[in-house]
Amino acid sequence: MRSVIAGCGGYLPARCLSNAALAAEYGLDTSDDWIVERTGIRQRHIAAPGETASSMGTAAARQALERAGIAAEAVDAVIVATSTPDSAFPATAVRIQQQLGITRGFGFDLAAACTGFVYALGMADSLMRTGQARCVLVIGTEIFSRILDWSDRGTCVLFGDGAGAVVLTAEQDSDRGILSTHLHSDGRHGDILLVEGGPGSTGGSGLLRMAGKEVFRHAVSKLAGVVDEALAANGMGHADLRWLVPHQANLRIIEAMGKKLGLPRERVVVTVDRHANTSAASIPLALAEAAGRGLIERGDTVVLEAIGGGLTWGAALLRF
Numbered sequence: 001m002r003s004v005i006a007g008c009g010g011y012l013p014a015r016c017l018s019n020a021a022l023a024a025e026y027g028l029d030t031s032d033d034w035i036v037e038r039t040g041i042r043q044r045h046i047a048a049p050g051e052t053a054s055s056m057g058t059a060a061a062r063q064a065l066e067r068a069g070i071a072a073e074a075v076d077a078v079i080v081a082t083s084t085p086d087s088a089f090p091a092t093a094v095r096i097q098q099q100l101g102i103t104r105g106f107g108f109d110l111a112a113a114c115t116g117f118v119y120a121l122g123m124a125d126s127l128m129r130t131g132q133a134r135c136v137l138v139i140g141t142e143i144f145s146r147i148l149d150w151s152d153r154g155t156c157v158l159f160g161d162g163a164g165a166v167v168l169t170a171e172q173d174s175d176r177g178i179l180s181t182h183l184h185s186d187g188r189h190g191d192i193l194l195v196e197g198g199p200g201s202t203g204g205s206g207l208l209r210m211a212g213k214e215v216f217r218h219a220v221s222k223l224a225g226v227v228d229e230a231l232a233a234n235g236m237g238h239a240d241l242r243w244l245v246p247h248q249a250n251l252r253i254i255e256a257m258g259k260k261l262g263l264p265r266e267r268v269v270v271t272v273d274r275h276a277n278t279s280a281a282s283i284p285l286a287l288a289e290a291a292g293r294g295l296i297e298r299g300d301t302v303v304l305e306a307i308g309g310g311l312t313w314g315a316a317l318l319r320f
């Protein structure tokens with residue numbers, strides 16, 4: 001049995017802010033040149049006051065279902081990766097179930113920061129392989145604009161809002177689908193990227209803090225290690241890869257990974273320039289864009305990778 005991606009979808013809020021517009025709006029001492037040179041980011045989308053992780057996730061899920069030609073009633077499970085849920089509970093996944101009109105099956109959220117979508121794919125694949133579900137919606141949805149310190153130029157320029165989704169279906173004897181997922185976490189590095197406080201905390205600002213240089217230092221070695229782990233588990237090497245769809249945090253990290261894997265630039269999907277870092281939403285948004293434009297084709301071997309707060313990191317290898 002294989003978990004095959006039957007459709008991908010994405011959603012970005014209508015409001016789009018360039019680096020210059022962001023700096024002007026929040027009175028930041030920064031420049032377009034600084035941001036582009038260090039990160040590759042040129043603009044980001046920011047949610048409207050009435051939007052939430054569930055409303056954006058629902059929009060992305062609708063597009064994924066439509067592209068897959070699958071009715072919402074066929075969905076057995078909804079898994080949402082998010083660090084910015086509408087509320088502690090009900091889970092954002094259950095809210096999305098309701099917004100899609102699904103009254104059967106089950107839904108739950110998982111928190112693995114920017115690696116959340118890769119974790120969610122791993123959980124969905126396990127549910128499918130053990131026969132607990134035959135059709136799973138996997139969604140990454142984030143509204144980081146609500147957890148940013150808009151006076152901290154070191155972090156607020158890096159993130160954007162949005163959602164991405166894939167619908168997975170169980171297929172017997174298929175050579176397509178998720179080949180394997182590889183998940184890691186190490187709490188010793190928890191303090192280099194975190195949100196201070198939360199519903200069960202005794203205090204804290206509720207805002208994101210990051211030691212950017214420290215995160216950067218871990219990124220390429222951990223990501224390269226986990227991609228090689230995924231390839232080795234499937235008896236493959238770099239030459240077998242057709243596409244890299246990385247978490248979109250920083251163009252320098254993305255380009256370094258493409259180089260390590262020996263992939264030409266045009267086989268590395270990049271959206272960070274237009275979306276900035278949308279955390280758990282960045283990979284499914286990038287997938288939806290690349291598949292929607294007909295770049296990634298049926299049968300292509302694709303690796304997804306991400307690193308985020310925790311630290312968490314992981315990779316998924318799949319045949320599209």
Ligand code: ACO
Pocket residue numbers: 029030031034035038039113114153154155157193211212213214215216219249250253277279307308309
């Ligand atoms: N504009 C102008 N100057 C700035 C800005 C800004 N927006 N932000 C920071 N600076 C200044 C700093 O104040 C510092 O000035 P100082 O030397 O006078 O103290 C100087 O620039 C250098 O700051 P650093 O933080 O050391 O800059 P660095 O070169 O490390 O770049 C960056 C920062 C872009 C955040 C980089 O470290 C990075 O990309 N790290 C990885 C982050 C990442 O990948 N996160 C993804 C995983 S986490 C997740 O997705 C949730």
